[in-house]
Amino acid sequence: GAVVSQHPSWVICKSGTSVKIECRSLDFQATTMFWYRQFPKQSLMLMATSNEGSKATYEQGVEKDKFLINHASLTLSTLTVTSAHPEDSSFYICSASGLKETQYFGPGTRLLVL
């Protein structure tokens, strides 16, 4: 149980385009979802926390107009990177937690912006 999936796993796009990444909890209801950035060999950087049906809470320094987060249901959260630029290239990893607050991590989405 407690599986979190992400789609797509890989995306390559041109600079200036927008990219949507989905995070799904497959077998439990995720009241809270987290979005992270992962640079190679570095810690996961928390970008934002979202609760179902509420606006996301962004960490300091994360542009909420650039990284749009939607948590419309208890099993789905989306991260849209708007007007992506090469410096946005990174792994984006989501995690989800239910009532017990244990976080279950997704496999990540690798974004490459050309």
Place this chain on the structure above:
Amino acid sequence: QKEVEQDPGPLSVPEGAIVSLNCTYSNSAFQYFMWYRQYSRKGPELLMYTYSSGNKEDGRFTAQVDKSSKYISLFIRDSQPSDSATYLCAMIRVNQFYFGTGTSLTVIP
């Protein structure tokens, strides 16, 4: 069966004890192995990163990888109350991360 298995604990030890945290995995194609420490309401902090079998030491932390047994460990020597956190193992295969569920550790003063 999950690809990465980690005992969630909780694990409680007295200050100064040696802590052993473990993960097993089922796919021999995993290439990179990491250990993260996560404090409540914070992002996971990378502690150790390795890609080969054997031991890697950094201060009080030692990461051990046994690819033949598909087993990785993190040892914490002289544990401190500040080590109280959730420890996550993670592995990478074909650009995909596979996380353990995390082990909750409490070091009692």
